[in-house]
Amino acid sequence: MKSIYKFPLLVAVLFCVVTHAVASSTIQVEVKEGSVKFKELLSASPEIAKSSPMKAVNPAIVGKIIVINNKKYEIRYFSFEDTSKKLPTNITFKDYIKKNGLLESFSTKTEPLPGLIFESFDFRKFKLNDGVYFSMAIRELD
Numbered sequence: 001m002k003s004i005y006k007f008p009l010l011v012a013v014l015f016c017v018v019t020h021a022v023a024s025s026t027i028q029v030e031v032k033e034g035s036v037k038f039k040e041l042l043s044a045s046p047e048i049a050k051s052s053p054m055k056a057v058n059p060a061i062v063g064k065i066i067v068i069n070n071k072k073y074e075i076r077y078f079s080f081e082d083t084s085k086k087l088p089t090n091i092t093f094k095d096y097i098k099k100n101g102l103l104e105s106f107s108t109k110t111e112p113l114p115g116l117i118f119e120s121f122d123f124r125k126f127k128l129n130d131g132v133y134f135s136m137a138i139r140e141l142d
Helices: 008-024 038-044 093-099
Strands: 031-037 065-068 071-082 106-113 116-122 132-140
Touching: 031 038, 031 116, 038 065, 038 093, 093 132
Parallel strands: none
Antiparallel strands: 031 106, 065 071, 071 132, 106 116, 116 132
16 A cells, blocks of 8 residues: 655654644633523524434534624534433424523633634533533634
């Protein structure tokens, strides 16, 4: 088998050096309570609200622009999966959030780089321990 690189050992060494440098550097990101409620997100994005559990990320949702409280956001990620296989087959994401009393819950806000602001919701924050995975991130646009 021919290598696509002229210097495969050099490439491997460089990869290890870069990986070590990234792994050993400390990046601190401040995490705060966000300003978006679940019910506002679900109202702004009917595609998320109507989603049913699935193993793959829905590419039709990612990249959509939504407006919440007069601010524009881009949906960067959304996933909703029932690993427990206990949810009703016709349940929507909005039904699941409502059933668990999370409609009034606020997002988590992070700014990993100056000017790059994300609001997110993640199953770990709510500690439901029901075998359902959900995670989403929206990016605030100027």
